[in-house]
Every structure is written in structure tokens, then in C-alpha cells.
Amino acid sequence: MASELSGALTLGLALREAAAQLKAVQTPLLDARILLKLATGLDDAGVIARSDDKLPTDQAKMFAGLVKRRAAGEPVAYITGVKEFWSLEFHVSPDVLIPRDDSECLIEAVIARRDKHAPYKILDLGTGSGCLLCALLEEFPNSLGTGVDCSAAAIAIARANSRKLGLAPRARFLVGDWAKTLEGGFDIIIANPPYIPEGDRAGLPVDVADYEPARALFAGESGFNAYQAILADAPRILSPGGRIVLEAGDGQAGRLVEMVTKTFPDAEILTINDLKGRPRGVIAERKSFAEKD
Numbered sequence: 362m363a364s365e366l367s368g369a370l371t372l373g374l375a376l377r378e379a380a381a382q383l384k385a386v387q388t389p390l391l392d393a394r395i396l397l398k399l400a401t402g403l404d405d406a407g408v409i410a411r412s413d414d415k416l417p418t419d420q421a422k423m424f425a426g427l428v429k430r431r432a433a434g435e436p437v438a439y440i441t442g443v444k445e446f447w448s449l450e451f452h453v454s455p456d457v458l459i460p461r462d463d464s465e466c467l468i469e470a471v472i473a474r475r476d477k478h479a480p481y482k483i484l485d486l487g488t489g490s491g492c493l494l495c496a497l498l499e500e501f502p503n504s505l506g507t508g509v510d511c512s513a514a515a516i517a518i519a520r521a522n523s524r525k526l527g528l529a530p531r532a533r534f535l536v537g538d539w540a541k542t543l544e545g546g547f548d549i550i551i552a553n554p555p556y557i558p559e560g561d562r563a564g565l566p567v568d569v570a571d572y573e574p575a576r577a578l579f580a581g582e583s584g585f586n587a588y589q590a591i592l593a594d595a596p597r598i599l600s601p602g603g604r605i606v607l608e609a610g611d612g613q614a615g616r617l618v619e620m621v622t623k624t625f626p627d628a629e630i631l632t633i634n635d636l637k638g639r640p641r642g643v644i645a646e647r648k649s650f651a652e653k654d
């Protein structure tokens with residue numbers, strides 16, 4: 362244990378010991394290094410350069426405590442309080458889902474073949490940390506965004522993130538039940554809603570099931586409740602020529618395409634694949650006024 366050896370540990374040894382303690386997590390060495398940086402205040406280069414230096418006792422104690430939390434299942438991002446998404450840094454807490462790298466394919470799908478300088482109105486339903494909305498506002502510097510979440514705590518975090526990223530003047534955040542009370546006119550709607558069937562709860566990894574907010578994960582028996590609620594209002598609020606992008610869970614893209622096709626029979630609808638080539642979302646582009654007969 363790092364805490365027992367704290368008097369004699371070098372940074373390099375502490376790192377290796379911590380990685381050994383974290384062998385049950387997916388990325389032991391990476392997680393150990395992130396926690397060592399937090400405990401020492403060093404960056405990656407500093408950890409390498411000072412690998413043979415003795416770890417001061419107070420830092421060794423702090424490091425041991427952090428490693429213990431990670432070994433118990435607490436996600437690294439909740440321990441450090443930050444997570445990078447779309448090369449932007451987001452503050453996170455257990456009030457919000459930790460942004461997933463996989464969700465970046467939604468951003469790519471939205472920005473493909475769009476005019477970067479157009480003044481779009483963007484809506485992010487279930488905004489959580491605000492990661493999707495902030496990434497899109499970064500990409501579309503003349504656009505305005507609305508983020509909605511049913512959790513006031515999540516909205517406070519999203520708002521703070523938009524401020525830290527200098528996006529607050531173009532972003533508003535509202536507590537609400539999906540799009541029920543919103544007026545229309547959105548050119549882009551994005552949502553990564555909860556989509557895990559209630560019955561799958563027991564099979565989830567501990568760091569998800571025991572730490573991330575249930576309202577961000579589960580969507581009824583089928584996992585499709587949130588999609589249904591969002592699509593019920595989508596035709597009213599999506600502008601002609603607009604795009605709606607929905608993240609899909611494993612094995613859900615096919616049924617989601619059917620639901621979106623039923624909602625927007627005239628739209629061009631495509632499945633979005635993530636970096637590993639797995640279907641990860643659905644995008645629908647509504648016909649513009651000019652394209653309608």
C-alpha cells in the first residue's frame with residue numbers, strides 16, 4: 362500500500378504500486394498517473410522527470426486515499442472533478458454523467474456539411490455537464506444554444522462550464538422536462554438521453570451503476586422512454602431544413618431509425634457510427650421549405 366510505504370516511496374515506485382492496486386480497473390496505469398498528478402500538482406512531464414524523487418509524506422497519504430477511492434469503483438473524473446470532451450475541459454460531479462468519448466461522433470455528424478458561420482439555434486436536450494452544447498457552440502461561433510435538463514444541479518454545472526469556456530453569452534440553460542414547454546425554431550437538436558433498460562441495471566460496471574446519476578442512465582423497461590418523449594415534441598420544434606441527432610445505446614440504432622422515420626417521414630435519415638464502427642446514433646435532416654412540394 363502506498364500509505365504504508367509513504368516514508369520511503371519514490372514517485373515511480375508509488376505509481377507502480379498504485380497501478381498494481383488498480384489492476385481490476387480498465388486502465389490501471391493511466392488512472393494511477395492521473396491521481397498521482399492530482400496528489401503532487403505535477404504534470405505528465407513532471408511525474409516522469411521526478412520519478413526517482415521521494416514522495417513527500419502528505420502527498421503520499423493523499424495519493425493513497427485517492428487510489429483507495431478509485432479501487433472502490435469511484436470514477437477518475439469524479440475524483441479529479443474534470444473530464445475532457447471535444448478538447449474542452451468540463452467540470453463534473455456526481456450530479457452529471459461523465460462525458461463519453463463515443464459521444465464525439467454526434468458532434469462530427471452535426472457539423473458535417475454545415476456552414477460554420479451560420480447563426481443556428483441549437484438545442485441540447487438532457488444537457489448534463491453541457492458538453493454537447495458547448496462543443497457545438499465552439500464549432501459554430503455565431504450560433505446560440507439552449508441546454509435543458511430535469512436536474513437543477515446539472516443545469517448549474519452546465520452553466521458554470523459554459524462560463525468557464527467563454528460561451529455563456531451565447532448559451533442559456535433551463536430546468537425542464539425535455540422539450541415540453543419550449544417554443545420551436547431550432548435548426549439543430551442534439552440529445553444523448555438516458556437509454557439503458559431498467560432490467561440491465563445489475564449488469565452495469567460498478568463505476569457506472571453506483572456512481573453516475575440514475576436519471577442519466579435509465580429509460581424505462583425498454584430503454585426507449587426518453588426517445589419517445591423527445592420525438593413527441595421534435596416535429597413542433599425542429600425548423601425546416603434542421604437536423605436532429607440522437608445518441609443510441611448498444612443494439613438500439615435500428616429501432617431508433619424506425620421511430621425517427623415515423624416522426625419525420627420526409628427526412629433524410631442516417632445511422633452514425635462511432636470510432637470503432639459501431640452504430641452510436643441517428644441523424645435526421647428535415648426538408649427545407651424549398652425542397653417541399
Ligand SMILES: C[S@@+](CC[C@H](N)C(=O)[O-])C[C@H]1O[C@@H](n2cnc3c(N)ncnc32)[C@H](O)[C@@H]1O
Binds near residue numbers: 492
Ligand atoms: C445520458 S445523460 C447525457 C448528459 C450529457 N448530454 C452528455 O452527453 O454527457 C442524460 C441527461 O438527461 C437528463 N434527463 C433525464 N430525464 C430528463 C427529462 N425528463 N428532461 C430533461 N432532461 C432529462 C439527465 O438528468 C441527464 O443529465
